[in-house]
Amino acid sequence: MGELVVGIDVGTTKICTLVGEVRAEDIYVVGVGVEPARGMKKGVVNDVSALTAAISSSVHKAERSSGYEIGRAFVSVAGAHIDSKNSKGVVGINSPRGVQISDLERAMDAARAIALPHNREVLHVIPRCYTLDGQEGVRSPLGMHGFRLEVEAHIVMAASSSLQNLEKCVEGAGVYVDRFILNPLASGDVVLTDAEREMGVMVVDIGGGTTDLAIFIDGTVWHTAVISVGGWHLTNDIAQGLHLPYEIAEAVKVEYGHADPKDIDPTEMFIVQPFGEEQMSQVKRVDLAQIIFDRTEELFQLVLKEAKYSAYDGLLSAGIVLTGGSAQLPGIKQVASEVLKMPVRVAQPERLSGMADQLRNPAYSTSVGLLRLGLIMDQEDERRGRNGGSYRPGNGLPGIGSRGPRGKGPNIGKLFGTVMKRLLPEDDE
Ligand SMILES: Nc1ncnc2c1ncn2[C@@H]1O[C@H](COP(=O)(O)OP(=O)(O)OP(=O)(O)O)[C@@H](O)[C@H]1O
Ligand SMILES: [Mg+2]
Structure with missing residues (x-):
C-alpha cells in the first residue's frame, strides 16, 4: 500500500471527498464520495449544521468506497474573502557555502511579513522568483554565492472567520483539516x-x-x-x-x-x-x-x-x-x-488512475487537484524540514507554503496529511 492522501472539495454545489494512494509518481484514486452541498453560498459557509452534515455524508461515502477511515484531509477554499498580493522579502547571506534552505526560509518569512488587516490571515506564500546580488530571475538560488537575496512571493490571504467556519464544519464531520488549499491552485495543477x-x-x-x-x-x-x-x-x-x-x-x-x-x-x-x-x-x-x-x-x-x-x-x-x-x-x-x-x-482532469471515470469532468478539477497539490506541498515541507533537496519555484508548485495547522491535532504531516486505519481486512480489497 502506498502513502494515502485525502481531499475534501467543499463546493457550493457538491462536496467531493477523494481518497488517493500514492503509487510511484502517480496518485491512484481508491475512494470517491460525492454529496450535494448544503449550507454553502458563494463559496462561504452560511449554515454550519447543514454543511457539517453534507461533509459528513460525503466523507462516509468515500470511507465506504475506499475501505479507509478518514482522519484528516486537504480542504478547498474559495469565496469573496480571498485576496492576494505580491510581496518582496530581502535577507543577507553570510554562509561560505552559498544560499542555504534556511536563507530561503528567512527570505520567505520577510516577504510574508505584510501588514494584515484585522481578521485576515495568510493562506499561501508562493515564491515566484529570486534576485541574488542584483541578478534577476534566479529560479533556484540554492548553493549560489552572493550577499543579498531577494524573493518575490505571491501571497494569498483569507478572512480568518471564514476559514474558522469551514474548519468547524469539517472537524464537526470528524476530519482534521491538514491544510486549506485555494481552489484555482488545485484546479490549475490538474488542467494546465x-x-x-x-x-x-x-x-x-x-x-x-x-x-x-x-x-x-x-x-x-x-x-x-x-x-x-x-x-x-x-x-x-x-x-x-x-x-x-x-x-x-x-x-x-x-x-x-x-x-x-x-x-x-x-x-x-x-x-x-x-x-x-x-x-x-x-x-x-x-x-x-x-x-x-x-x-x-x-x-x-x-x-x-x-x-x-x-x-x-x-x-x-x-x-x-x-x-x-x-x-x-x-x-x-x-x-x-x-x-x-x-x-x-x-479542460478536465485527464491524468488519472483508479476510480477515475466519474472524475473525468470539469466539475472535478479542484477535487483531483487537492490530492496532487496537497501531496506536493507536504513533500516540499518535508524536504525543507530535512534541509535537503531542491527548493525552487519550479513549475509554480514546489515551494508553495501554506497555512499550517492551528496548533490542534497531532503533527503527523509525514503521513502526507492523512491518518487512516484500515476498516477492512487486506483481502477484502
Ligand atoms: N452540462 C452542464 N451545463 C451547464 N452547467 C452545468 C452543467 N453541468 C453542471 N453545470 C453547472 O455547474 C455548476 C457546478 O459546478 P461545480 O461542481 O464545479 O461547482 P462547485 O465546485 O460545487 O461550486 P464552487 O466551486 O463554485 O463552490 C452548477 O451551477 C451546475 O448547474
Ligand atoms: Mg468548485
Whole structure:
C-alpha cells in the first residue's frame, strides 16, 4: 500500500471527498464520495449544521468506497474573502557555502511579513522568483554565492472567520483539516500543461457559486482571485426570466442551455411548465441562450477586469483554460474568447488512475487537484524540514507554503496529511 492522501472539495454545489494512494509518481484514486452541498453560498459557509452534515455524508461515502477511515484531509477554499498580493522579502547571506534552505526560509518569512488587516490571515506564500546580488530571475538560488537575496512571493490571504467556519464544519464531520488549499491552485495543477504555465495562462474555474482564477507565468503563480458569480447565477436568471422554479431552471439549463445565441436555430423550441400555469408552454431555445449569454458575457467581463487589474493581461500568451462544472455549457468557449480576445480551451482532469471515470469532468478539477497539490506541498515541507533537496519555484508548485495547522491535532504531516486505519481486512480489497 502506498502513502494515502485525502481531499475534501467543499463546493457550493457538491462536496467531493477523494481518497488517493500514492503509487510511484502517480496518485491512484481508491475512494470517491460525492454529496450535494448544503449550507454553502458563494463559496462561504452560511449554515454550519447543514454543511457539517453534507461533509459528513460525503466523507462516509468515500470511507465506504475506499475501505479507509478518514482522519484528516486537504480542504478547498474559495469565496469573496480571498485576496492576494505580491510581496518582496530581502535577507543577507553570510554562509561560505552559498544560499542555504534556511536563507530561503528567512527570505520567505520577510516577504510574508505584510501588514494584515484585522481578521485576515495568510493562506499561501508562493515564491515566484529570486534576485541574488542584483541578478534577476534566479529560479533556484540554492548553493549560489552572493550577499543579498531577494524573493518575490505571491501571497494569498483569507478572512480568518471564514476559514474558522469551514474548519468547524469539517472537524464537526470528524476530519482534521491538514491544510486549506485555494481552489484555482488545485484546479490549475490538474488542467494546465507545463508549457502553458511557462508561456502565461489563466485558469478560470467556473463552479456553482464562484469563479476562481489563477494566473501562471514563467512557470509559477503570479495572481489569484475569486469572483462571486457562478452557475447558480445562470440558473437564477433562467428561473426569473422564464418564471420557473429553480430546480426546473437548472434542468432546463443542463438540457437545453447554450451560451451563444448565434449558434441556435431561432425556430427551435422546448416545453416547460412555468409557475402558476396549468398548461405547459413553449419557449424558444434562442431566448434561453440569450439569458445565459447575458450573464456569461458579464462574468467574462469581470474576469477581464481582474486580468487587467493584475496588470498581467498582456502576458497570457497561452490564453485561458476554462474548467469547473459550468465550463460544460455549450458555447461558453466562444463567449470567453470573444470577450477576452485570447485563445480558450475547456479542460478536465485527464491524468488519472483508479476510480477515475466519474472524475473525468470539469466539475472535478479542484477535487483531483487537492490530492496532487496537497501531496506536493507536504513533500516540499518535508524536504525543507530535512534541509535537503531542491527548493525552487519550479513549475509554480514546489515551494508553495501554506497555512499550517492551528496548533490542534497531532503533527503527523509525514503521513502526507492523512491518518487512516484500515476498516477492512487486506483481502477484502
Ligand atoms: N452540462 C452542464 N451545463 C451547464 N452547467 C452545468 C452543467 N453541468 C453542471 N453545470 C453547472 O455547474 C455548476 C457546478 O459546478 P461545480 O461542481 O464545479 O461547482 P462547485 O465546485 O460545487 O461550486 P464552487 O466551486 O463554485 O463552490 C452548477 O451551477 C451546475 O448547474
Ligand atoms: Mg468548485
